[in-house]
Amino acid sequence: MKRLVCLVLALTLSLAMYSVVANAEQKTVNFLHWRTEDVDTYNQIIALFEKEHPDIKIVMDVPTQTYEEYYTILKTRVMGGGEDLDVFAVHPDANLKLYAKNGTLAPLTDLTVLPKLNAGLLDAGKVDGTLYAVPQAMNLEGMIYNKKMFKDNGLEAPKTWDEFINCCKAFQAKGIAPISIGVGDKFPPVWLLIQFLDEARDWDWFKGIDTGKLLYTDEVFKEVLSGIQEMKPYFVSGFEGTSYDQSITLFANEQAPMLVCGTWVVGQLASLNPNLEFGNFTIPYPHDKYATRPNLNPAQCFGIYSGTKVMDEAKLFLNFLCDTEAMTLYGNRSIQAVVNTEVKLDLPALNDIVEQAKAGVMSNHYNTEVPKVEGLNQEIAARAALGDDVGTILQEAQDELDLVIGR
Amino acid sequence: MTTVNRARRKNNLQYLLFVALPLAVYAMFFLYCNVNTLFLSFYSWDGLGEKLYVGLKNFTDIFTKSRAFSISLKNTILYTLVLTVFQNLFGLILALFLSKDSRLNRMLRTAFFLPAIFSSVAIGFLWGFIYDPNLGILNKLLEALGLGALRHAWLGEPSIAIYSIAMVHVWVGIGYSMVLFIAGLQQIPEELYEAASIEGAGPWATFSRITMPLLRPTVLTLVVLCTIGSFKAFDYVYILTGGGSVGGKAEVLATLIYKEGFAYSRLGYSASLSMVLLVVVSVISLLQMYLLRDKD
Numbered sequence: 001m002k003r004l005v006c007l008v009l010a011l012t013l014s015l016a017m018y019s020v021v022a023n024a025e026q027k028t029v030n031f032l033h034w035r036t037e038d039v040d041t042y043n044q045i046i047a048l049f050e051k052e053h054p055d056i057k058i059v060m061d062v063p064t065q066t067y068e069e070y071y072t073i074l075k076t077r078v079m080g081g082g083e084d085l086d087v088f089a090v091h092p093d094a095n096l097k098l099y100a101k102n103g104t105l106a107p108l109t110d111l112t113v114l115p116k117l118n119a120g121l122l123d124a125g126k127v128d129g130t131l132y133a134v135p136q137a138m139n140l141e142g143m144i145y146n147k148k149m150f151k152d153n154g155l156e157a158p159k160t161w162d163e164f165i166n167c168c169k170a171f172q173a174k175g176i177a178p179i180s181i182g183v184g185d186k187f188p189p190v191w192l193l194i195q196f197l198d199e200a201r202d203w204d205w206f207k208g209i210d211t212g213k214l215l216y217t218d219e220v221f222k223e224v225l226s227g228i229q230e231m232k233p234y235f236v237s238g239f240e241g242t243s244y245d246q247s248i249t250l251f252a253n254e255q256a257p258m259l260v261c262g263t264w265v266v267g268q269l270a271s272l273n274p275n276l277e278f279g280n281f282t283i284p285y286p287h288d289k290y291a292t293r294p295n296l297n298p299a300q301c302f303g304i305y306s307g308t309k310v311m312d313e314a315k316l317f318l319n320f321l322c323d324t325e326a327m328t329l330y331g332n333r334s335i336q337a338v339v340n341t342e343v344k345l346d347l348p349a350l351n352d353i354v355e356q357a358k359a360g361v362m363s364n365h366y367n368t369e370v371p372k373v374e375g376l377n378q379e380i381a382a383r384a385a386l387g388d389d390v391g392t393i394l395q396e397a398q399d400e401l402d403l404v405i406g407r
Numbered sequence: 408m409t410t411v412n413r414a415r416r417k418n419n420l421q422y423l424l425f426v427a428l429p430l431a432v433y434a435m436f437f438l439y440c441n442v443n444t445l446f447l448s449f450y451s452w453d454g455l456g457e458k459l460y461v462g463l464k465n466f467t468d469i470f471t472k473s474r475a476f477s478i479s480l481k482n483t484i485l486y487t488l489v490l491t492v493f494q495n496l497f498g499l500i501l502a503l504f505l506s507k508d509s510r511l512n513r514m515l516r517t518a519f520f521l522p523a524i525f526s527s528v529a530i531g532f533l534w535g536f537i538y539d540p541n542l543g544i545l546n547k548l549l550e551a552l553g554l555g556a557l558r559h560a561w562l563g564e565p566s567i568a569i570y571s572i573a574m575v576h577v578w579v580g581i582g583y584s585m586v587l588f589i590a591g592l593q594q595i596p597e598e599l600y601e602a603a604s605i606e607g608a609g610p611w612a613t614f615s616r617i618t619m620p621l622l623r624p625t626v627l628t629l630v631v632l633c634t635i636g637s638f639k640a641f642d643y644v645y646i647l648t649g650g651g652s653v654g655g656k657a658e659v660l661a662t663l664i665y666k667e668g669f670a671y672s673r674l675g676y677s678a679s680l681s682m683v684l685l686v687v688v689s690v691i692s693l694l695q696m697y698l699l700r701d702k703d
Contacts, residue, residue, distance in 0.1 A: 072669035075454050098672060102455035184563050184648070238540025240563025246539060371453075372671040386565065396474050403468050404673070 027313045031060045032077075033089035033300055034070045037268055041333040045326045049317060056313050059084075067187065067374075071095060078104050078305075086308045087318055089300040090133050092124035096301065097369040100127040106306040108134060111315060113322045118339045124298040124362060134322055135298030137336040140280060140353055140360065141191045141262040142294065144269070147277040149176075149257035157281040161288045168234035171257055177236040180256035181385070182247035184240065188260050189228060189381035192283065194365050196224040198295035199285040206364040209373055212407040216380065216398040217391075225384035225393065227286030232385060240386060252276060263353050264299060267335035279352065296360040299336065372404045441685070448679035453672040465679035476680070478656065479663040480687075482569045486644075486659060487637040489573035490580065495629050497577065498584025499622075505585065506592045516589070520582030527579075531646025534575045538562050538647070562647050565656035572657060575643050580636075584629055591625035592618070627699040631692050638688045641665065660684050 035042070039062055046058045061084075063073050070089075077085045078099075090096050090105070099105045108114075108131045114122065117134065125133035145157060153171065158164035168178040182188045197206070200220050208214030236242065236256050251259035252272035259265070263280055270276070284292045302321065304314045320326055327340040337345070337353040345351060365377060376397045383393045401407075448465055450458040469476050501519055505512045522530065537545050538561040546558040561571040595618065603613050619626075641661035648657045660680065668677030 068666060068670040072665075075669060075672070079454055098453060098455065102453070104455060184560070186648075236541070238546075238558075238560045238563065241538065241540040241560030242563070243535070243539075246542065250541065372673070375666065375671055386563075399472065400475060403472055404671075 026055055026057050027310050028057045028059055029310050029313050029317050030084045030086040030088075031058050031317070032074065032085065032087070033060075033062060033302070034065050034067075035089070035300055035334075036062050036065045038330070038334045041330055044333070045321065045329055048326065048329075049320045052320070053313075053316065056316065058317060067091070071371075082305050082307045085305040086310055086314045087302055087304055087321075090303050091366075092133065092135065092298050092301050093366045093374060094368050094371040096125065096133055096303075096366075097127050098371060099303070100130075100132040101369075103306055105132040105303040106308070106311065107132060108304065108315075108318070111319055111322075113319045113340075116324065116340050116342050117322060118341055120362070121296065121298050121339050124366060125301045125303075133301035133303035134318065135301045135339050136322060136327070136330065137264075137299035137334070137338050138353075138357060139262040139264045139297045139299050139336065140282070140294045140356060141195045141297060141363070142280050142282045143179075144251065144259040144261050144263075144265060144278055144280050146251070146254060146257045147279050149254065153257075157279065158284065159281075159292065161284045161286055164284055165230070168231070168258075172234060177256050178234040179231065179258045179260060180236050180242075180247045180250040181239050181260040182242050182244035183235075183382055183385050184242045184246070185244040186382045187378050188244055188247065189385040190378045191260055191262060192228050192231070193224055193377055193381040193384075194297075194363055195283055195295055196227055196285055197365060198361055198363050199282075199290045199293055200224070201364060203362050203364045203367055206367040209401070210368055210370050210405060212402070212405060216376070216394045216401065221380070221394050222390055223286060223289065225380060225390045228381060228384040229387065229390065230286065232387060235385070248272070262297060264336060266347075266350070267333075270335055280356075282356070294356045294360040295363040296357055297363050298339070370401070370404060372401065376401055444678045444681050447675055448682045450675040450678075451673070452675045454668075454674045455672075458675070461675065465676050466683070468676070469679060469683060475658065475663055476660075476683075479658040479660045482657060483638055483640070483659045483661075485569055486573045486576075486640055487634055489570060490576050490637040490640075491630055491633040493574070493577045494580040494633055495584050495588075495626070497581045498629070499588050501581065501585040502588030502592055506589050516582075516585065519585055522579045522581075523583045525579075527642040528646060530575065530579060531643055534643075535562070535647055538571060562657075568648060568657040569659075572643050572647050573637075575647065576637070576640065579643075580633070584633075587625055587629055588622065591622045595621045623699065627696065630699065631695055634691055634695060635688055638684065638691070 031042075031046075033042075039060070042060055046060060049058060050056065064070050074085075074088060074090075077083075082104075090099060096105075108125075111131075111134065114131075114134075118138075121135050121138055122131060124135055125131050149171075150156060150167070153174065155167050155170060158167050171178040197220070200223075205214065209216075236247075236250060239247075242250070247259060248261065248265060248268060249272070250256050251261075252269055254273075254276070266278075269278060282292050282294045302318055304311065304318060308314050322340060324340055324342045327338040328343045328345070330336070331338040331343055331345045331350060332347070335347055335350060337350050337357065345354075365374075368374075380393050380397045384390060447458075449460060449462060451461045451465075452458040505516050505519075537543050540546055540558070540560040540563065543561075545561065549555060549557050559567060562568050599617050599621075600613060603617055608616070639661055640659055644657060644659050644662050645665070661684075664677050664680045664684065667673045667680060
């Protein structure tokens with residue numbers, strides 16, 4: 001018995017030692033992002049990569065989908081020395097600038113896949129002219145709408161503000177709450193703010209927020225928040241406490257014909273209700289003061305940690321991730337428009353998005369280096385949706401921003 | 408050296424060895440962290456680049472300019488009041504009913520104590536569903552009872568969100584207060600109640616003249632613990648509102664500290680908020696201990 005136990009122990013130890021040695025020959029690349037809904041898709045892409053490169057193992061980590069939580073986790077890993085940080089996702093906003101300027105992100109100018117990517121969208125990943133992060137997908141913010149419910153009520157996707165309000169009134173008259181929105185999670189109303197600001201102003205304008213050249217108390221913000229408040233009567237009952245996920249569920253269950261969300265939700269809607277006929281439209285600017293134009297939002301951008309010990313392997317993986325095969329798989333499975341210009345996707349809705357994107361403008365709210373601006377944008381939009389006084393909201397937001405920028 | 412001194416030194420060394428590890432853990436995870444935080448509070452730092460010394464600027468910003476601090480302090484105080492009063496009041500009521508030893512009482516005590524041992528994350532998600540304005544059981548129940556007018560967006564309406572969250576914490580903590588009160592009640596000698604009964608004291612007189620005074624140490628302990636716990640409250644607020652959402656009106660100090668530090672990369676400012684929280688909690692706890700001390 002004693003001999004048997006010793007034999008089993010010896011075998012176990014040998015197997016363990018073998019796996020250590022075997023794995024020691026394999027390089028590990030850690031892959032961090034927030035797209036919880038794309039885990040299966042990325043697993044497929046990783047499997048394809050590892051088949052081509054058996055000496056490289058990709059360890060994917062998707063700890064959260066929440067913006068604040070993700071950056072908490074990322075920051076603690078960077079501050080902890082970045083031991084398990086190689087390829088990671090970053091938004092092309094103040095966080096990209098922060099991590100690039102602090103030397104956390106490695107320059108990516110030598111990636112071989114770059115010529116295949118949409119050059120305009122690549123600008124989103126640049127800081128002071130150097131590329132630090134590569135966008136994989138793009139989204140449009142706007143209104144997702146139920147085509148069948150619109151058609152059944154004799155309506156079409158609105159092209160003007162009046163048409164939009166009339167659609168809302170028509171649904172409301174029939175006892176249908178027109179707009180599903182998850183104000184309970186604070187961030188959905190900001191998509192209305194962002195969209196309206198992109199229709200009103202261009203990319204360079206928003207940069208002024210960092211220095212006080214642009215103030216929250218400026219007239220355009222008042223117009224935009226007032227526009228959000230004009231939409232408030234058409235929000236679903238209990239919108240104040242409805243979470244983002246619940247708002248999607250309400251729309252997927254056809255309890256509301258419109259959903260405030262970006263096109264990143266297309267895949268989720270398709271899986272929640274495969275029979276759902278839906279599309280998206282850009283919400284016209286309040287009272288059509290500015291022309292309707294879609295805004296381009298690069299989705300997750302991927303960068304490489306400058307202190308990684310597997311730089312070559314990380315670049316190899318990033319090239320693969322953004323190349324045609326992986327992006328086609330990603331675009332078709334996650335149902336998102338991708339940045340690789342060689343990709344042809346199966347779903348017509350995605351091609352619609354790509355078509356709309358041709359007339360789109362880069363969303364200007366990314367053009368800031370102050371992380372708090374994102375939080376303040378969310379707060380002013382959420383408070384406007386709740387009906388707070390617009391002047392008070394904006395003054396208080398500016399006061400908070402002044403503390404940060406030292407104005 | 409005498410034998411006695413040698414033995415004493417040997418004993419002292421043994422005592423020191425026993426406390427060395429907990430002391431080391433305390434020094435590393437409490438003292439070092441707090442001293443580090445204190446130093447950081449005088450700097451501006453984004454967590455990645457160089458620290459910039461700003462002196463008292465963070466503190467002056469907090470007390471003179473920050474609206475977010477005022478709101479979060481107010482919400483924290485409201486949260487504390489609700490938690491301290493209701494958790495201990497309901498806990499005391501349950502304790503009075505369940506202090507006698509019986510099979511039924513033991514089962515009920517266990518049932519009421521269970522929420523205290525569940526994961527706060529699980530409880531937060533559970534109550535998130537209960538409070539859902541469209542699909543949640545609370546509003547559905549109110550409708551079914553013909554009380555549809557009382558339906559609310561419990562976590563969305565700024566005027567009630569903080570109270571809704573505090574009541575979740577109350578629900579979790581009632582069992583804990585109940586257990587401590589039961590322990591306190593069982594310490595009270597039975598003879599005192601017999602003597603009171605002989606003297607003709609009614610239930611209220613018995614409760615106010617015998618039970619409550621003798622429960623004072625338990626009350627003090629629970630009030631101080633509830634105060635400290637609620638000033639640090641983070642998990643239920645964060646999980647139920649995504650970090651004090653509803654336009655920041657359910658923000659409490661702990662969520663503000665977290666967001667300023669990690670979401671907005673203002674670690675120096677966040678550290679100064681932590682120091683303010685430490686001082687506030689210390690002052691309030693000392694004040695409570697003074698006011699509720701045994702004056703005899």
